[in-house]
Amino acid sequence: MPSMARYVTPVLSNRSVADDFYELQFNWPAEAPVPRPGQFLTIRSAASSVPLLRRPFAFSRFDRDDNSARIIYQLRGTATAQLAAKRPFDPVDVLAPLGTAFPLPESDTRPILIAGGIGVGPILFLARTLIAHATAPRVIIGARSAGGLPPLPAEEYGEVIACTDDGSYGHHGTVVEALRSYLATTSISNYSGESVLYLCGPEPMLAATHRLALECGITAHVALEQTMGCAVGACMGCAVRVRGPEKYARVCTEGPVFDSRTIDWRSTTW
Amino acid sequence: MPSMARYVTPVLSNRSVADDFYELQFNWPAEAPVPRPGQFLTIRSAASSVPLLRRPFAFSRFDRDDNSARIIYQLRGTATAQLAAKRPFDPVDVLAPLGTAFPLPESDTRPILIAGGIGVGPILFLARTLIAHATAPRVIIGARSAGGLPPLPAEEYGEVIACTDDGSYGHHGTVVEALRSYLATTSISNYSGESVLYLCGPEPMLAATHRLALECGITAHVALEQTMGCAVGACMGCAVRVRGPEKYARVCTEGPVFDSRTIDWRSTTW
Amino acid sequence: MVDLTVSIGSGTLRNPVGVASGTFGYGSEYEKLIDLNTIGALFTKAVTPESRPGNDVPRIVETPSGMLNSIGLANVGLERFTSEKLPFLKSVPSAVVVNVAGAEQRDYLTVVETLAAEDSIWGWEINVSCPNVKCGGLALGTDPALVESLTSELRTLTEKPLIVKLTPNVTDITTIARAAEQGGADAVTCINTLVGMLIDTEHRRPVLPGGTGGLSGPAVLPVGLAAVYRVSRAVEIPVIGVGGILEPDHALQYLLAGAAAVQVGTANFIDPQIHQRILEAIEKYGERHKLRTVREIGSILL
Amino acid sequence: MVDLTVSIGSGTLRNPVGVASGTFGYGSEYEKLIDLNTIGALFTKAVTPESRPGNDVPRIVETPSGMLNSIGLANVGLERFTSEKLPFLKSVPSAVVVNVAGAEQRDYLTVVETLAAEDSIWGWEINVSCPNVKCGGLALGTDPALVESLTSELRTLTEKPLIVKLTPNVTDITTIARAAEQGGADAVTCINTLVGMLIDTEHRRPVLPGGTGGLSGPAVLPVGLAAVYRVSRAVEIPVIGVGGILEPDHALQYLLAGAAAVQVGTANFIDPQIHQRILEAIEKYGERHKLRTVREIGSILL
């Protein structure tokens, strides 16, 4: 895998894409390895000790033609507020690309991509990549209400299944419910092969989807989150519980993308 | 004396007035006591723990007609960099007015106002105030080089004696040298009374001017600086050494303006 | 409505948010700026028998998310405290707690004995932990035996709430807390400042003339929380939490960690109204969690 | 040109800027990111006899200008360290210092004894101060007698530089430093992390599952500087300064305070190139003050 490096590179654009969600586009240095869906970067949002640590964000898009990369981020605290204040030509200090990518589906499988909340970035990146490789994925995306959904033009992402907790747009309910009814209504025999799930979003959604995938015998690739220190595998800070003797895996190095069956989902405290 | 309060009030303008020097103008709340020359305010430059403490700045101007107050500040570290980023309508969090004011001169004395570096703000405020009271002061102002001097139109401040360390503008040398030659060339008998000095600037300049004032038997009012905690007299943090049994006085409460003879000038370490 | 009162020994605080010693002078300095009525307890600047000019200057320097101070117990002394400061404090409706300090055991006894009959004083906070005084001070607060004996001597002099303020600069703060409890203290305050230093590389000298100073502010918040968490599990008496509170959430963290009340120190310099914001946050939090008393907050930690 | 080498016991460091244990893994993790040649000393993640999975998650939380960690000495253990990590470390030209930890004295001896013959290991840093291990760990590093006996036992096993890493969570760090010196240590490192805690008021639980964790980052800079200032005046052996360095100026402060060398910990996460910036600043500072050796920086403090 091409290796990571630190780049200080200019912002190209920074715009609101949904309530509290922004898309930051920045120049991608020519010498930098091309990021793949599922991989992430860390940003130092200000040269200060508050916030102290770099913050991780998944790539949401990469464009070879204009050498730009993007992330979609939600306003949460200090670092994301500082990101939101960045203007074109401001430098951003990134460490990238980091972590594992989503394994691309076998040609005879049907990829179903599921995003909730801040999981939207990597899922849209994967969707675009698959489409560019002529594999039409089905995208299911959830938000609290209509305002939390970014624009998802059908000509770019195919027919997207949108869900909102309050029913203000699309399916009224969670992405897990939407997935269940999608799987029910769509006979598996329509496909030459199996379905495969790609997920990113809040932990309860991932855990519930994992259980549904187990039920249906479908493989699910989940992109996880954990508070990070180094983001390069050195500090053991970003551990998540996994099955097996090692007990923990590092999100920054073994992940962020894991086969959902390797994860120890007992607890919801991360 | 009218008492201090905390105000969150909008910026009106923020512009460069010399190399590394800016002037911040902000709305002065109608209910707030009118600040007087020598008094200061403290600003919380950002809602963060870095920088942590409020920073003190002397008033450089007050305009009753548009209800605005100003400070002139030099870029030094984090807080002043954050100040420099403020735009019109941004709120500033100020605690003001604080400290003692310059005592106005007796009508038969000749005020000589001397500023160096960040001392320029309060001295210009005093000059404007005296002129408004029909007392023409003599202003002596020093900077490292021409670029460090703010514009000082003669129609506003009278004939100003400017000094630069590198001789790039005005008198080549320090304000103390300029004062000495000014006092020498100007026969004291030109005035009905004595001269009185008002100073603000770096400590070595204040100490040297104090000695010259002692030599000539002239009273000197100095505005001092000290790192501050509370700025309201509660923490004893802003002490400076004074003559007499108390040993220390608080810059924020007994000062910042002191008669130079009350100060213990032995040391230069504050 | 959540009952905000807090019992400490024979006394009751109207609410659990106090202002910390040394950061609030003798109250009058903040009179114009804030409504003193809303303060739960006002901890005065340390009072020593004799007046003290304090340490050499500068006395303050900022550090990352904190500050160092080397005030050196600068205070007006017992006599002027009584004549100049107490009259104002009598008018303050909040509990007035006199922070007591000294160079030796005798000094503490002198202060408490002399002021014992003053009705306007609600209680005592015994500062055995100031890192800026050479003789006594730090050494006293690090020795459980000394703390216990001092506390029990003081106990004979006063029925009023007797609070011992602990230093974090010890191997095991719970042993000192237990010593204070053993000696008859009604509460302990955690924490005083940490020993710290900063060096001016340009001028090649420590920024504070004495070398080291006391570290306070948000930088020490995690240290104070850990101390309160441990101490409140080691003693039966109430623990007053202080150290690094800059936001209402920080104060809630102290209450969850086991503090019966909190003090705001350095943050008074930054936001003089912070105690009011904290009080509102506590009321809201208590209501949201359906608590009857503020003391119950410590019991809902999972 | 300033001579940047630093002598510690029988060894010499090429320069005084190291990377701190636990923040730099076993070196290979940073290989792609920075030029490992410019590091003065690479202090490995703690090595214990057995591999350890580490503590429950989450293990990290940010605090004001700092972070708490509760990694719990997660490490591959002696066997896999030798087979998987040492081969890469052999290729690193910087001094490789193995950070040694354990639950009891025996564990420390096992690690040093087992690795004693490995040429690629330059020296040992004995971690008697990890606050995240229950048995041993913290208690060991707070007891001068235990520190002295452990050090002298280790001394019989190795001629290589033996460095004892001290905890700041003690009443008087100089007594522990003197105990290490007495036991035959070639240097001491100050400081490990401070005990700290943060509470999630929304979820009403400590953020770290174990309750407390170790505080590092700029918040602790003043505490580390005070420790180095005191310890370097209390012992004859070199002191390695660590704690809160985020800017080159912070490292210069440590050298002025009396440190012979420094380590960068948390800052590696934020700016992996920081050791290079520090090195350049030291060279400039030494030249400006006309010093021949980096060691002389400590002597120019006024």
Ligand SMILES: Cc1cc2nc3c(=O)[nH]c(=O)nc-3n(C[C@H](O)[C@H](O)[C@H](O)COP(=O)(O)OP(=O)(O)OC[C@H]3O[C@@H](n4cnc5c(N)ncnc54)[C@H](O)[C@@H]3O)c2cc1C
């Ligand atoms: C691999 C990975 C990919 C991510 N991708 C995205 C993304 O594409 N878009 C997006 O909006 N967010 C993403 N996040 C989450 C993002 O990192 C946090 O929202 C961000 O750190 C919040 O920072 P803040 O200062 O604004 O908020 P804070 O107030 O500091 O924190 C809010 C929350 O963010 C989390 N957080 C804080 N510090 C860290 C840290 N050092 N590492 C990880 N999490 C932290 C904590 O759970 C905290 O409760 C990702 C996280 C990980 C681990």
Ligand SMILES: Cc1cc2nc3c(=O)[nH]c(=O)nc-3n(C[C@H](O)[C@H](O)[C@H](O)COP(=O)(O)OP(=O)(O)OC[C@H]3O[C@@H](n4cnc5c(N)ncnc54)[C@H](O)[C@@H]3O)c2cc1C
């Ligand atoms: C009464 C008074 C009036 C002042 N008036 C002016 C003025 O009109 N214009 C102007 O440019 N500057 C003035 N200053 C100085 C001004 O306060 C500092 O320049 C400012 O605090 C620098 O902050 P910073 O974060 O940008 O720099 P930093 O990097 O934090 O500090 C640079 C220097 O500022 C001083 N400083 C830092 N914190 C404080 C503090 N809390 N209180 C006092 N000084 C501190 C220190 O000496 C420090 O070395 C005044 C200071 C005082 C005490």
Ligand SMILES: Cc1cc2nc3c(=O)[nH]c(=O)nc-3n(C[C@H](O)[C@H](O)[C@H](O)COP(=O)(O)O)c2cc1C
């Ligand atoms: C300027 C200053 C002076 C202080 N003086 C005293 C004092 O006289 N007596 C005392 O017990 N504590 C004193 N303290 C310690 C505070 O009361 C408090 O314990 C400490 O600052 C931690 O709280 P904080 O982080 O909220 O400031 C002082 C603190 C500061 C900042």
Ligand SMILES: Cc1cc2nc3c(=O)[nH]c(=O)nc-3n(C[C@H](O)[C@H](O)[C@H](O)COP(=O)(O)O)c2cc1C
């Ligand atoms: C994530 C993390 C893991 C650490 N692990 C160890 C360790 O295994 N052994 C050790 O002696 N110190 C360990 N430390 C302490 C550091 O080596 C260093 O002493 C401390 O972090 C202070 O330095 P800093 O503020 O520069 O980080 C660890 C620190 C961090 C942040």
Ligand code: FES
């Ligand atoms: S963040 Fe350090 S190992 Fe993953």
Ligand code: FES
């Ligand atoms: S700054 Fe607190 S007394 Fe002056």
